[in-house]
Amino acid sequence: MSDVKYMSLDGKVVPAADARIHILSPAVKYATNVFEGIRGYWNQARNEMFLFRLTEHLERMRFSMKVMRFAERFTVERMRDAILELIRANGTREDTYVRLYAFVDEPDGEMTATGPVRMAIAATPRGGRGRGNKGAHCAVSSWARIADHSLPPRIKCVANYNNSRLAWMQAKADGYDNVILLTAAGKVSEGPGACVVLVRDGVPITPSLTSDILESVTRRTLIEIFPETFDRAVVERDVGRSELYAAEEAFFCGTGHEILPIFSIDRHPVGSGELGHLTMAVQKRYFSLVRGESDDHAEWRTPVYGG
Ligand SMILES: Cc1ncc(COP(=O)(O)O)c(C=O)c1O
The missing domain is CATH 3.20.10.10 (D-amino Acid Aminotransferase, subunit A, domain 2)
Known part of the structure; x- marks a missing residue:
């Protein structure tokens, strides 16, 4: 894990070290856990970071939660706001990889547990591979x-x-x-x-x-x-x-x-x-x-x- 200061848990920015879940949560025991990987690209000339096709990723995230029969499906707006808030809190001004998770976290919950559904986000610097001759x-x-x-x-x-x-x-x-x-x-x-x-x-x-x-x-x-x-x-x-x-x-x-x-x-x-x-x-x-x-x-x- 790279040294970002903050992560996001349940829509709140928290110190990265405090973003923890129960070891016996269904997310750990049964992988009752869905995610998205989204890239943010830093544009130096425009002094801006762009998240690529964020809405499409978040819509797919909602579909993953639906198929897994999660009791709650976060709205696109809620997930988007949490991601933006986190990147701004870290102040990252370089290429970034966002990992967004939704998981069932009932301590020692059953395989069929559907909630509570929690949301975790990490946004860590990660350069794009870029063009070139690597294959x-x-x-x-x-x-x-x-x-x-x-x-x-x-x-x-x-x-x-x-x-x-x-x-x-x-x-x-x-x-x-x-x-x-x-x-x-x-x-x-x-x-x-x-x-x-x-x-x-x-x-x-x-x-x-x-x-x-x-x-x-x-x-x-x-x-x-x-x-x-x-x-x-x-x-x-x-x-x-x-x-x-x-x-x-x-x-x-x-x-x-x-x-x-x-x-x-x-x-x-x-x-x-x-x-x-x-x-x-x-x-x-x-x-x-x-x-x-x-x-x-x-x-x-x-x-x-x-x-
Ligand atoms: C198994 C699999 N296939 C394809 C892709 C590419 O999907 P996307 O273009 O939405 O990142 C990914 C990456 O998320 C993946 O994990």
């Missing part, structure tokens, strides 16, 4: 992605990330640095914390929303900006494993991963095995948007300080 060498995992009819990847439930962990740890033990999971039916799903886009014959392709993926805000952003920026649409469909080996470019997209090129998959180089032209162009557009380098899509950025 991932991926394995296709032997662990299958959890399925929508067992533990739905469509929501950000903390428990889901143990499926991601198993796959990612195995890949690391095998000498890769990232991983792509397949659905139980053997179609390409997503990475442990990001969606996948591949490019074939110049066409961007991404697994459909029924491929046991999170409904990613970044994925949606790319689907919206591809036609206006690159004059072509992203195709959403089932993707076969061997198509990964046929792709001329591939990248992960997500709030945390941003636009992360994939250089090899199962040791097959993707295209030339280096940063591809389209991936580079997507990075450029994405980073310009999230940082607010122009007024383009201003509706996607929430200013933290000035307004």
Whole structure:
């Protein structure tokens, strides 16, 4: 944990050391806990931090609480106000990663406890990965992605990330640095914390929303900006494993991963095995948007300080 002064608990700014929960809370015992990861980008020229697509993240948070049958679902306004208040209290003026949690915290509560629902927020400095030549060498995992009819990847439930962990740890033990999971039916799903886009014959392709993926805000952003920026649409469909080996470019997209090129998959180089032209162009557009380098899509950025 980095050294931020404050965290937010139940909508109040508190010293970070005081943000504690009961060890026997269902959030700990049963992972009755949902979350969001949101990035704030510092724009030096405008002396402002922009939170990217905050409302969309908070709406997904409410959907996660609904699916988990939490007794209370915080409003978008309440969550937004608490996040803004926290960042302002810390006075952070650099790239920031916001983690927002909603969890059931009845001391020694049952697996089926639905409340009280509490909210915790951490906002810690974390630089964006930025553009450039770094890329991932991926394995296709032997662990299958959890399925929508067992533990739905469509929501950000903390428990889901143990499926991601198993796959990612195995890949690391095998000498890769990232991983792509397949659905139980053997179609390409997503990475442990990001969606996948591949490019074939110049066409961007991404697994459909029924491929046991999170409904990613970044994925949606790319689907919206591809036609206006690159004059072509992203195709959403089932993707076969061997198509990964046929792709001329591939990248992960997500709030945390941003636009992360994939250089090899199962040791097959993707295209030339280096940063591809389209991936580079997507990075450029994405980073310009999230940082607010122009007024383009201003509706996607929430200013933290000035307004
Ligand atoms: C499993 C998974 N898939 C995809 C994503 C990308 O989603 P988003 O673009 O909304 O951050 C994330 C990150 O939150 C994730 O955890």
